[in-house]
Amino acid sequence: MGDELIMQKIKKFFSIVVSIYVVSSILFCNMNLTFATEKNSPINSSSDGVILMDAISGDILYNKNMNKPFPPASTTKIMTALLTLENCKNLDEEATISKTCEGVDGSKIYIFEGEKIKVKNLLYALLLSSANDCAYALAEHIGGTEEHFVEMMNNRAKALGCKNTNFVNPHGLYDDKHRTTAHDLALIMKELIKHEEYLKIASTPSYIIPPTNKSKENRPLWNGNKAIHTGSVNYNKFCKASKTGYTIQSLHSYVTFAEKDGQKLIAAFVHDPNKQFYTDSKALFNYGFNTFKTDKVISKDQELFTYKVSNNKVLHFKSDSDLYITSKKNSKNNIQLPNVNFDSLNLKDKSLKQGDFIENINIKSNNNTYTLKLISGDNYEPEHNILTDVTQNYTSTSTILKTLCYTLIGLLLIFTMIIIIKKKSKKR
Numbered sequence: 172m173g174d175e176l177i178m179q180k181i182k183k184f185f186s187i188v189v190s191i192y193v194v195s196s197i198l199f200c201n202m203n204l205t206f207a208t209e210k211n212s213p214i215n216s217s218s219d220g221v222i223l224m225d226a227i228s229g230d231i232l233y234n235k236n237m238n239k240p241f242p243p244a245s246t247t248k249i250m251t252a253l254l255t256l257e258n259c260k261n262l263d264e265e266a267t268i269s270k271t272c273e274g275v276d277g278s279k280i281y282i283f284e285g286e287k288i289k290v291k292n293l294l295y296a297l298l299l300s301s302a303n304d305c306a307y308a309l310a311e312h313i314g315g316t317e318e319h320f321v322e323m324m325n326n327r328a329k330a331l332g333c334k335n336t337n338f339v340n341p342h343g344l345y346d347d348k349h350r351t352t353a354h355d356l357a358l359i360m361k362e363l364i365k366h367e368e369y370l371k372i373a374s375t376p377s378y379i380i381p382p383t384n385k386s387k388e389n390r391p392l393w394n395g396n397k398a399i400h401t402g403s404v405n406y407n408k409f410c411k412a413s414k415t416g417y418t419i420q421s422l423h424s425y426v427t428f429a430e431k432d433g434q435k436l437i438a439a440f441v442h443d444p445n446k447q448f449y450t451d452s453k454a455l456f457n458y459g460f461n462t463f464k465t466d467k468v469i470s471k472d473q474e475l476f477t478y479k480v481s482n483n484k485v486l487h488f489k490s491d492s493d494l495y496i497t498s499k500k501n502s503k504n505n506i507q508l509p510n511v512n513f514d515s516l517n518l519k520d521k522s523l524k525q526g527d528f529i530e531n532i533n534i535k536s537n538n539n540t541y542t543l544k545l546i547s548g549d550n551y552e553p554e555h556n557i558l559t560d561v562t563q564n565y566t567s568t569s570t571i572l573k574t575l576c577y578t579l580i581g582l583l584l585i586f587t588m589i590i591i592i593k594k595k596s597k598k599r
Contacts, residue, residue: 213458216451218423218443220353223455226361226428226435227465230497231354233455240335240350241442244416245278245301246424247343247351249359250324251309252298255290256366257327258313262291266312268385272304277344277418279304280392286385291368295378298369298414299392306342317341331358345420356426356439364412364428364435373412374399398427398449405449409456415448423448429456434465462499468506468536469494474548475532478513486518486551488529491544496536507535511545523551 213233214221220241223233231237265287272282280302282288293309296302307317314320317340324338333355339346363369376399380390397403398410413427425448426439436459440448469475469490476488496504509532516530527547534541 214451214454216440216443217445217447218353218440218451220439220441221451221455222353222357222437222439223459224354224357224361224437224439225459225463225465225495225497226364226437228495228497229361230465232436232459232463232497234354237354238335238352240337240352241424242345242347242349242418242421243343243351243356243441244345244418244421244424245303245343246356246414246416246426246439246441247338247341247349248297248301248306248416249356249363249414249426250328250338251306251320251341252294252369253359253363253366254320254323254327255294255309255313256363256369259290262294262368263289266290266293266308268308269311271317272308272311275304275307275342275344277303277342280380280390282308283385286383288380288383292380294368295372295375295392296380296390298372299375299378299394301395301415303342303344310341328355328359331355331362333358343416343418343421345418351441353439353441356424356441357437360412360426360428360437360439364437370412373414376400396427398452405453407449407453407456409460410452417446425449425452427452429460431456431460434460434463436460463497464500465495465497466504467493468496468504469534469543472548475508475545476511476513478518480519480551481554484551486523487548488545489548491528491546494534494541494543496539496541498537502537504536509533509535518551520553521551522553523547523549525550 212235216235219236220239221233221235222231222237224231266289268282268284268286268288270284273284278301280296280300282304288308290309290312293305293312296305297309310317310320314323320341321338324341325336328336328338328351333351336351336355337348338351339349343349373396376394378392380392382388394400395415396410396413397405398407398413400406407429409429409431411428411430413425416424421442423443423446424441425443427437429436429438436456438452438455440451471490471493473490474487475490478486478488480486496506498504511530511532525547529545529547531542532545534543
């Protein structure tokens with residue numbers, strides 16, 4: 172009984188330690204702040220997963236089950252669009268359509284085997300008409316095969332910080348292994364809106380694909396995002412780009428981007444049985460625009476620290492990137508820089524070039540912690556290195572001279588001995 176009691180106390184102790192560690196990690200790691208959750212929700216959404224994210228800072232302004240995976244349907248296509256824009260330098264280049272593209276199910280514009288279509292036109296069909304056949308065509312054009320393109324999709328998702336995403340295809344047709352979250356969709360959209368060509372395409376109400384080598388007729392396209400159509404009851408003047416999605420198994424999904432007076436917000440909805448996302452997104456955007464502000468508190472290449480390495484040399488350290496912080500409109504963003512112990516970094520003995528990474532620093536603001544990379548603002552060569560080089564050169568030269576001297580002495584001794592031997596031989 173005594174041993175069991177001791178074991179229970181040990182288990183209790185370790186559970187307390189683990190709890191403290193988890194809480195500390197949440198408090199002190201560089202995490203994006205969530206201002207509102209389902210308990211104090213600005214909306215009553217029918218979607219099972221929801222997020223409102225600031226598109227500049229990445230801060231999360233509202234969430235409901237944001238990390239719970241669901242099938243995303245055609246919102247998958249924002250990743251297909253992102254990879255196309257990142258990997259195709261000339262959108263006017265032509266893709267040749269394969270036989271497989273013809274057989275893709277769901278929404279399509281009916282492309283044909285051997286047809287040559289500009290990548291740009293495939294993107295318009297992908298984003299406006301949600302064409303599955305064009306998604307497959309882009310996957311083959313960019314990745315070579317669908318399998319390789321799907322691998323590219325998942326690798327890119329991981330690089331963007333998506334932790335609960337697994338893509339199986341480039342279009343979003345239902346597969347029980349094809350999953351993502353509201354949070355991961357927002358991360359992908361946050362990267363995609365950096366591409367001006369995407370914003371241009373996504374905000375276009377209608378478009379016409381001209382005739383090709385296999386189609387004599389124009390192909391008219393109509394943007395399925397009702398939020399950009401001025402005559403629609405779902406019109407939102409702040410909406411700049413969106414992607415809808417639906418299958419019977421996946422239900423409705425929606426990811427959207429809005430901008431007002433320089434403030435940029437992203438909302439994502441997954442697994443919505445009631446198609447309530449237009450109303451919900453407008454309400455969330457209004458909540459975000461009316462409640463929050465985003466400020467740049469540190470600029471890229473801004474000098475943050477100096478460090479004196481000698482009487483006549485001072486090193487300057489800068490931020491590697493901009494730092495934006497989102498906060499309530501009635502609050503102030505007071506930042507607190509950390510105390511960096513530069514002595515412990517032994518910088519006096521290191522060669523540095525402008526832009527070299529020094530270390531990550533944690534910056535505090537309103538009880539939140541943000542991480543920045545600190546980089547060198549100078550080219551620096553330690554003085555001792557120069558002295559060492561001179562000493563090494565001197566030592567090397569001295570060694571060579573000594574070797575020559577010893578060689579000459581040896582030769583003289585040999586020459587002298589030869590002369591002595593010859594003289595003795597003559598006397599005999």
